[in-house]
Amino acid sequence: MAGINATRLVKEYPGGVRGVDEVDVEIIDGEFFALLGPSGCGKTTLLRSIAGLEAISSGQLIIGDRDVTDAEPGARGVAMVFQDYALFPHMDVADNIAYPLRIKRVKRDERRATAERVGDGLSLQGLIERRPGQLSGGQQQRVALARAVATRPDVLLLDEPLSNLDARLRLEARTFLKELQRDLGVTTVFVTHDQAEALALADRIAVMKAGKLQQIGTPREVFQRPNNTFVAGFIGSNPMNLVPATVSAGSIAIGDGVSTALPPGTEDHVREGQAVVWGVRPEYLRWTTTEEPGAIAAEVSVVENLGASVLIAVNVDGHKLQVVVPEDHEPAPGDRGFVVPTGSKTLLFDAESTERIG
Amino acid sequence: MTATTATVRKVAANTSVRHYLARVAFGLVLTIVGLLFALPLVWLVLAPFDATPSLSLQWPDWTLDNFARLFQNPYAMRSIGNSLLLGIGTMIIVVVLGALAAYAMSRIRIPGRDGILYGLLLLSSIVTGTAAMVPTFQIITSLGLINTYTGVLLVLAGGILPTVIFILKDFMDSIPKSYEESARLYGAGPFRILRDVVVPIARPGLAFIAIWTIVQVWGNFLVPFILLRSPDLQPAAVLMYTFYTESGQADLRLISAFALLFSAPVLIIYFVVNRRYGFRFHGGIKS
Incomplete structure (x- = not known):
């Protein structure tokens, strides 16, 4: 040995x-x-x-x-x-x-x-x-x-x-x-x-x-x-969603008027206007039809059946995100709704070095 | 429903009849071709036992006299031995050197490797051929190897080796490298790997090469003819050339009997090797 x-x-x-x-x-x-x-x-x-x-x-x-x-x-x-x-x-x-x-x-x-x-x-x-x-x-x-x-x-x-x-x-x-x-x-x-x-x-x-x-x-x-x-x-059977974004006013701006909270522990490591990549696994995004705090407006484009769950691709201001939805609750293509990230599971990467922040 | 079934059957019957006829015709053509090729072989078997053989095929006037005369010839039996000596000697040189060279060629990257191989292959057909008869003779003379088996073996092996390396390299290429790497990991050295892994797997190829070499040497007339002087060194293929009657006619009685003897060892070698080693090929394992 x-x-x-x-x-x-x-x-x-x-x-x-x-x-x-x-x-x-x-x-x-x-x-x-x-x-x-x-x-x-x-x-x-x-x-x-x-x-x-x-x-x-x-x-x-x-x-x-x-x-x-x-x-x-x-x-x-x-x-x-x-x-x-x-x-x-x-x-x-x-x-x-x-x-x-x-x-x-x-x-x-x-x-x-x-x-x-x-x-x-x-x-x-x-x-x-x-x-x-x-x-x-x-x-x-x-x-x-x-x-x-x-x-x-x-x-x-x-x-x-x-x-x-x-x-x-x-x-x-x-x-x-x-x-x-x-x-x-x-x-x-x-x-x-x-x-x-x-x-x-x-x-x-x-x-x-x-x-x-x-x-x-x-x-x-x-x-x-x-x-x-x-x-x-x-890593991960469904690849992580990686969305180019900018740090703006203490949150992450994904596109025009669409923003989400900074992942916990990253606040002190980012500066205003920094180009970043926001990462969230499809498993840690929730699909909902009612607006709630932290929700991001999205439109469903593709629905793929995985058996016990469904993988949907949604469009958020020109960015494509994948979301895992439990069976029986799947939306149809064209549906409008919201995706809610599990805040503690989101990650932030520097756009230039591609390394994780925080 | 039944109508369609009947039609289908009829069509099927038609195709099978046509198929059958085609097979019969094909078989007939093959039989005729086969007979044409068999005629000389029939002569080879019958003529030696004929008291008055001729070049035409005839039912023999049975006798063993031809063989009795042949055995009285002082050089006949010795020449068969000489042929064996040359054949086996060349075979050993060719198989050992060929296997080593082919293994190296297959495993080591040499710039222009394929060019070297093709070049050698091309040249080798000249070396033992008529075109190089004079230079070959001169080289062997200046080396002082005229009238020696060393000279004959060198020229024969040199002529055959490129083809052998070419064939064996292909064979070695088909042996996965992981076999050798696996053996290496357990501490086996290059010669150990060659012995335990490469040679056993390439064995059918080596057996083929061995037989093929002997057959090549056995039937080679030119090289021993120009390089050997003494009649007691001459192999069978050259000796047969000296069988004339006093009147200068080819002595068909001796030649036919000797030809039969001459072809026997090659056949025996083939069957022995085939039995012992078989022409199987292990290859890789499908996974």
């Missing part, structure tokens, strides 16, 4: 493109840690740098108490499950699971016993003599996990662990992964582009964009207090 400590980590490709740009991250021993970001943001490159599959250009990487910046992949005490699982097609499940032990020159009987024990732990009973090609996607993933944990690694790395499974299996595998990680207590880093997956699984999440770290925090932190407009827009 070991923590991971990366300091000013840089992975630069020939030509000067930086896949990972000055990343500082500390992953605590036993933590379930997510690297989240859109495709091409460098999250997989960072994971592969930790694994040693990408040479680190500069910076320092410490796993446990060892500096492994330049260590060979095999000497870092890390195991990795690849996105395509990378099971060897010419070996049966037992040989696949025991392959790391074979490299460590463990005797055949012992290898077999370990493979069976680890396989049983991952509900692979009766499949031990099959070839990977004869297994379902979920089974292949469990074999890959078994192979990764068979050597009792200090750190387990998972590259998009759920992306190759179909939607139904994905939820099942998600729960399974969380249980497995808790049972083993192994420091686990996984890469995902799916914010819901990261929120559901991880103890802490690092959000990345263009090789740079945007925010590290618990799922609650990144959801409730995103550092900047990018994180705000990326």
Whole structure:
């Protein structure tokens, strides 16, 4: 077991493109840690740098108490499950699971016993003599996990662990992964582009964009207090409404005559006339047909059914806002009414730096 | 309702009759083509057992005399051994070097890699061909390798390698890199990865290359003909050229018997390798 400590980590490709740009991250021993970001943001490159599959250009990487910046992949005490699982097609499940032990020159009987024990732990009973090609996607993933944990690694790395499974299996595998990680207590880093997956699984999440770290925090932190407009827009199943606005007379002017209160705690950090971005999640906007204090006049343009709730898009003085409305209360397109933000849940970002104010 | 069903049936019957006729016609054409190709093979099997073989196909006057005469020839059996030696020698060089080169070509970025490959492929067809006969002879002479197997093996392997690298590189390209990265993470070095992962997965490709090389060398006349002098070093393909009667006619009795013997090892190798290794391809796992 070991923590991971990366300091000013840089992975630069020939030509000067930086896949990972000055990343500082500390992953605590036993933590379930997510690297989240859109495709091409460098999250997989960072994971592969930790694994040693990408040479680190500069910076320092410490796993446990060892500096492994330049260590060979095999000497870092890390195991990795690849996105395509990378099971060897010419070996049966037992040989696949025991392959790391074979490299460590463990005797055949012992290898077999370990493979069976680890396989049983991952509900692979009766499949031990099959070839990977004869297994379902979920089974292949469990074999890959078994192979990764068979050597009792200090750190387990998972590259998009759920992306190759179909939607139904994905939820099942998600729960399974969380249980497995808790049972083993192994420091686990996984890469995902799916914010819901990261929120559901991880103890802490690092959000990345263009090789740079945007925010590290618990799922609650990144959801409730995103550092900047990018994180705000990326996290959440419905992206946060981000409305360009101006600070005017102690409130936020969204457009002609439309204004809303400053979010709590931001009063001292703004100046009159400052260009800002007002952020509020669709879940924290309420639709009402009667005027009340703090209500903003709006007109419904699109209604999307989400099952238990309805997502409506409303027009507020030329800005489009999304609002989640409970079922049975949905308005029709063209309806006029008001949206009321939950004051404590609104956020304010600086328009220029895109960083959160307050 | 019933009327439409009847029409549908009729149409279906029509299509199936037409389909059937088309298949019969296709089968007939294939049979004729197949027979044309089979004729020389029938000659190959029948003529050796004929007391008076000719170039036309005829029912043999059964005898084993031809083989008895062949076995009396001091060079005949030895030349088959020589051919095996050259074939297997070239095969080992080609498979080992080809696999290593193809793996490197597949995994390491080299500027102009495809250009190099195509260039080599193009040149290789000249190297062992008639066009380079004189230069090849001169190079091997100045290296002092005339009348040695080293010289023949070098020229043969050099001619075959580019094609082999080209084919194997494609094969290696189809092996996902994640297999090797996975093995690397568990501490396997490059040669270990090659042995445990790449070679087993590329095995059908390697088996194909091995057989193909032997067949190429087995049938190669020109290279050993120009580079070897002593009759006791000559492989079967060259020796067959010396089977003349006293009157200067091609000795069909010897040639036919020798031709049958000559073709046997290649067939045997094919079946053995096919049984042991099989021409299966694992490829990646669908996910």
